[in-house]
Amino acid sequence: MEPMEPPAPVAAEHVTAFRHFNRYFTRRIGVLDDHYLGQDRPLGEARLLFEIGDGASLRELRSRLGLDAGYLSRMAKALEAQGMVRLSAHPRDNRLRMIEPTRAGRVELTEQNRRAGAVVAGLLEGLTPPQRAELTRAMATAQRLLRLAGITVDLVDGATRDALACLDAYADDIDERFPEGFDKGDLVRPHEVSGEAGAFFVAYEEGRPVGCGALRRLEPGVGEIRHVWVHRDARRLGLARRLLDALEREASARDFTVVRLDTHAALKEAQAMYRACGYREIPAYDDNVYASHWFEKRLDR
Incomplete structure (x- = not known):
């Protein structure tokens, strides 16, 4: 089996623009100052x-913050020495260290939030209301795309804990959405989507599984895509298309010339995505009791 095609290289001008914006914004909000927002501590x-x-x-x-344990411990002890927090053992698990703000810490945080709000308001004062709305929309777009960029889509064995957890979450999700419910017995089996028989992809955001998709062999040259799912907290990012693209590239690597899939009448957004991604509706190719639409796409070699 050939390896999956790598993603398109990133253009130098895109890297330069990203770094330029990062330097400008961090300077404007005072990230580099040891006295962030005029208080007696750095940003960290x-x-x-x-x-x-x-x-x-x-x-x-x-x-949550993706910090090294030693670095986090040093910052926590620094805040403790300043009287901002207290450290203690968890009441039911001595191995777990807890941290909570003191009264002084709560006062400090209230002032920190006030100052941060004032900094932002000061930045926005120079813009007209329509320009502020434009900037807000642009930041929402940037956050969505940065979240999507930070998510990885990894090929895993269908029997792994994360793969099984994703399938379980998928089943619970559609059981709520399908008027007739959903029987977990109709999920693909791990051996159908592992090794030579197929493939299973899990999407990870900061180490947490947030999506999945499966591919299995139907007949020579034909693959079937199953159970494309995205956690509700990661929807509207474009992740479903990322998963679909990974499945299609894997199908091409396995010498499939056609991929097929079916979907439920209730999943209108899924039907729209498949059509937008080049899938055409075909007659039923299986007897899936949950399916009302069947699709097919020919893959470029």
Whole structure:
């Protein structure tokens, strides 16, 4: 089996533009200042104080912020020494370290939020209301695309814990959406979407599975795409198309010239995506009781 085609190379001008914007924005909001927002701490400690909220475990914060354990521990101890937080063991698990704000920490965070809001308001004052709305829309687009860029789509064995968890979540999701419900017994079997028989992809965002898609062999030269699913928290990013593209490239690598799929009448958005991605509706090719639309796409070699 040939390896999947790598993604298109990133143009140098796109890299340059991204770095230029990053340098400009971080300078304008004072990220490089050791006294972020005029308070007596750098951005890292200020952000940690914000993320702690009413209290959290260091393990949770490390996962959420993607920080090295040692670096997080040093920042937590610095905030503790300043009287901003208190560290303690979890009441039911001594291995778990908890961190919560003190009264002084809550006062500090309130002031931090006030100053941050004032900085943003000051930046936006120079724009007209339509320009502010335009900027807000542009930032929403940038956040959506950056989230999508940060998600990886990995080929995994269909029997892995993440693959099975995604299938389980998919089944629960469509069981709510289908008027007749859904029987988990109708999910693909791990051996059908692993090794020579097929493929299974899991989408990860910051280490958390947020989507999946399966490919299995129907007959010589023909593959079937199954169970394309995106977690509700990761929808409207374009991730379903990423998954579909990965499945199609894998099908091409396996010398499939055609891929087919079916979908339920209730999944209007899925039908629209398949049509937009070059799939044409065909007569029923299987007896799937949940299907009301069947699609096919010929793959470019």
